[in-house]
Ligand SMILES: Nc1nc2c(ncn2[C@@H]2O[C@H](COP(=O)(O)OP(=O)(O)O[C@H]3O[C@H](CO)[C@@H](O)[C@H](O)[C@@H]3O)[C@@H](O)[C@H]2O)c(=O)[nH]1
């Protein structure tokens with residue numbers, strides 16, 4: 001058997017119905033050669049919805065897929081990190097279970113990872129429209145959240161949950177420096193991993209699909225969690241002394257943004 005070079009990690013909570021279509025579409029997209037050197041790992045938080053049996057069936061049918069079931073921990077970021085640390089491959093990709101991240105784009109991420117330490121699936125690229133059908137308030141929240149991350153990274157879609165990295169950079173970072181609480185694990189890694197300063201991030205445009213099975217696990221709490229995570233990342237990157245300056249600058253910008261929205265509406 002060929003050695004595993006690539007690992008695709010999928011955090012999953014109550015995703016039984018998405019497991020089979022994701023697995024079959026992913027390995028079909030990988031094709032013969034890539035399939036031999038790629039493993040797929042679901043990290044499930046004890047959903048007890050038949051996900052384990054579904055993965056076992058696929059494994060018996062010859063797919064290189066397994067499932068880690070956590071019983072003592074819950075949460076998206078920590079699930080992703082657990083999968084990354086257990087992965088055998090040097091090239092790691094993280095994607096959602098619900099097919100909002102197209103499995104057909106994974107080979108592109110894996111290819112780009114050969115040349116970039118970190119690769120980000122982006123929904124903000126020419127020809128990709130994510131938010132044209134979104135209501136105004138959703139677009140404002142999304143763009144506002146993206147703006148707030150601008151000082152931390154040059155990436156065009158810091159909120160993306162579709163990304164990849166070379167494992168050696170993960171192993172160079174102290175385990176306890178990574179935030180297992182925040183929802184935006186890619187942003188945390190882009191800020192904290194010791195990536196080389198020149199050209200660290202490659203981008204792959206993709207269209208964010210619509211979830212057809214199961215429900216989103218994001219709630220209003222996520223906005224607060226994101227702000228807490230941002231605060232931690234600002235301190236990490238710029239130091240506590242600079243935090244106040246940033247809060248002042250961002251408050252002014254947010255007030256200006258609200259003013260612009262208000263005047264365009266009324
Ligand atoms: N193991 C585990 N998995 C989880 C948990 N919470 C969510 N997941 C899994 O994480 C993936 C994303 O969860 P969704 O509930 O589908 O989130 P979303 O609203 O579609 O958010 C996605 O898009 C955002 C961009 O708008 C991303 O920022 C976010 O990271 C995620 O990719 C899914 O596969 C879901 O099963 C958890 O507590 N534990």
Ligand SMILES: [Mg+2]
Pocket residue numbers: 096098100211216
């Ligand atoms: Mg989703």
